[in-house]
Amino acid sequence: MRLNDPLVTSFTFNDVEYELDMSFDNILDVFDQMSDENLRVYEKISIGLQLLLDNQELPASWQERIDLWNYIYDNFILFEEKEPITYDRKGNPMPLPKDEEDDKRHIDLEQDAEYIYASFLQAYNINLYEKQGSMHWHEFKALLNGLPSNTIMQGIIQIRAWKPSKHDTPKHIEDMKKLQAKHALHDIDREEVD
Template identity: 55%
Template sequence: MRLNDPLITDFTFNGETYSIDLSFDNVLDVFDVLSDNVLNDLEKAETSLGLLIGSTPKSDVIDIWNFIYQEFIKIDVEASIEYDRKGNPMPIQEEQEKLIDLNIDAEFIYASFQQAYGMNLYKEQGKLHWHEFQSLLNGLPDETIMKRIIQIRAWKPKNSDPPDYKTNMEKLQRKYALEEKEVE
């Protein structure tokens, strides 16, 4: 995201220009489609394109979908590359742990936006762009419930932590754990 670039409302693919609705709630609907276990990949792409551009193109469905996902939707969590004294990249230690889930944490995200920005996300549906939403979510102040939950999930015990503090943090980690919900 660059502040001197306009928010994306259309794009060109293979010489064809498409309008695109990247409001945050629409993108969240796309994530719901992508997590649907009944649809195959082509059906997911067609449905997602229907939500985002209002129609399904006659051809290049998968290519257009992949372009949109990579360019406008994908959430990149890039690990910072560390270098040794000679400037050589150090090996990446481990994959970054998932600390937030847009579905499971929806009520905490809502409360945090209300607390930090005075923003009612329900009133912002259809208006707040996905890139704006991501920026505001990433910039939540430490005092918000969502930021506190992220800190709890990321906490690792230290030898210097008092036993009662460790016990309390472990209890909070169990309470706010991101576990896969079983489908009934």
């Protein structure tokens, strides 16, 4: 996301211009369809493209539809948080230590919906139900990533990310493990289609 670029509402793919519905609630509907185990892959792609492109004419071949889906997903829906680059004294980028726990997910948009809603209301005075159809996905993601530490969602993220230290009392460790069990995430992964 760049502040000097307009929010994406259309794009060109294989010389065809498409209008794109990037409202956050529409993207969440797309995620729901992609995680529906009762649908076949081609059905997920078809429904996802219909939601995003509002029933515009799609490419004739399935491979082109798959390529179109992957292009939209990679370029407009998924954007990974980039780790800050640290430099040594000579200005060379330094490798970052890789910890498996750092890759662990601490939020689920569906499971945490009520906490996200409450946090947006608390932090920004934004009622997400009133913003359906108008708040862009990138706006939503930026606000979600920037939630202040005093919001309920950030508190739950801190619980999920907590690791015991040698200074913690046995009571504190027990309490935190109970909270982690209470707020544990279900294992649902949403991936792009190959």
